[in-house]
Amino acid sequence: MKKLINSVDTVVTDALRGLAAAHPSLRVNVADKVVFRADAPRPGKVGLVSGGGSGHEPLHAGFVGYGMLDAACPGEVFTSPVPDQLIEATNGVDGGAGVLHIVKNYTGDVLNFQMAAELSGDEGVEVATVLVNDDVAVQDSLYTAGRRGTGATLFVEKIAGALAETGAPLADVARVAREVNDRSRSFGVALSSVTVPAAGKPTFELGEGEIELGIGIHGEPGRTRAPLREAREIVRTAMDAVNDDLPLSGDTLVLVNGMGGTPLLELYIVFAEVAAYLEEKGATLSRRLVGNYVTSLDMQGFSVTTCSLTDELTRLWDAPVETPALRWGR
């Protein structure tokens, strides 16, 4: 294993020190592993909190800022944050209008967010929760009951964050967050495994000419292994899975997401094929994003996420955002 780390025990806190040094717009509690907007809490604004295992950067800490999250809680690598982190984040961003928890559907995350919501609730913070479960690949997995949450998390955080910024009440922000999740679907493909620092070796083995279709963001198995083939055929398999689950039509937001170890050059090749697929189905490529956003450490591969837009969702997507990893309009 070759990694740019000081020790396997300090990976997350060392990275948080770097995050703090790189982004004065954030207030980072390195010891407790909570990343806040520097100006949190904002009085009267619904606070947005997300979190999950580290190793998916820039998710979630890279999405903390104006128009998106108010706080993020990174757990250890591929490990849920603990309730104490989530409580500190929740209480720390409550400006009196309540807090939305955005939770990817993994068993540990769900339990710990639930406990935090109850305990913060006991302290008088109103908490609503949206569960993100956009991955069509598998019904259950090593880490989940039900579908896994992947790329749509970014859409939920961006769009709900934009609505919260307008001063909308918690019920509205939660409603739009759930709507984004309901209208989103994802599918991932791995060309290589992922190596967790503490494990020191690849999570799984893939043969030289082999890919994993429907991979999870922790290296969980997908639907099947298959021989490596042309990008356009791999994309067709991924898009068919998405389209079979929720037929593509109308204005569509598309994320072509790198898993962390795949060059941007290849992601654009994938994006070209995704765009061609949408055109073939008569859907409109209305908004798009290409890059490494919801990663799996050094894994090679990509995921594609679609969201069927409404006028409201488009307007909220377009609204200004200012975070380390997503920024426009200011």
Add this chain to the structure above:
Amino acid sequence: MKKLINSVDTVVTDALRGLAAAHPSLRVNVADKVVFRADAPRPGKVGLVSGGGSGHEPLHAGFVGYGMLDAACPGEVFTSPVPDQLIEATNGVDGGAGVLHIVKNYTGDVLNFQMAAELSGDEGVEVATVLVNDDVAVQDSLYTAGRRGTGATLFVEKIAGALAETGAPLADVARVAREVNDRSRSFGVALSSVTVPAAGKPTFELGEGEIELGIGIHGEPGRTRAPLREAREIVRTAMDAVNDDLPLSGDTLVLVNGMGGTPLLELYIVFAEVAAYLEEKGATLSRRLVGNYVTSLDMQGFSVTTCSLTDELTRLWDAPVETPALRWGR
């Protein structure tokens, strides 16, 4: 070799189709491999043209847009663009105020840009050239006479682009571009080799516990191989090389750049150590950027680039920019 491609012959053009589909703010001539700002040429504005081998994305095409480049010419992977591409770009962005060529110091690039400058000059376009040669690792290399151009290219393109946007004349834009290069230094480290699609195998071999210090962005050899060690020690070696060449002091712009295959988590760990190093030297971490900007396909590793800022350079760095890969202020 596992890559998300359709064929080794269409890697660049397939990616350009994706770039065009992803970014309506660009006008992409896929066949000729020239990427323009959609609104080029801008009357009265100095045009900025850069280019180089593909495989370093988002450099350069990802930096085309308001406040940065007017056009970029991607060559084949790790291969200079040809003069015809550069002439089309140069003539296509000339709004009557002349054109600045931003050229990384590699022999093929230098020759082809020079030829294009002469031929566009014959057609009445005034062309100035800035050579970027910020890499302190080696004096000459497989691809260069003199120092290689790497991370400072981004600084030059951003800062000169901001000045050009104000309507400054060509001589001023060229002056500031050279000043940025003169004040910038870089050093790169590889943890793994790079695999060029057409070659199908890694460019070089690194042992399991081995790293290459002073690596080039095409996998050219650096200063030496060394055992893998803690991130803070690797960073110290890199920063010592930079600091020995141009002592760090005052307001400093820092880029910690991923080579393409390194997780963002690790880049932040590197950034924390870079920030500590600057503090130790009494320099001020004034502006910063962390991410994959000047890559080498799937190589694992990082480079660090510093630029000693003046008030003018800081102001131009902060000015609005709107490109696929770098955006703030609008």
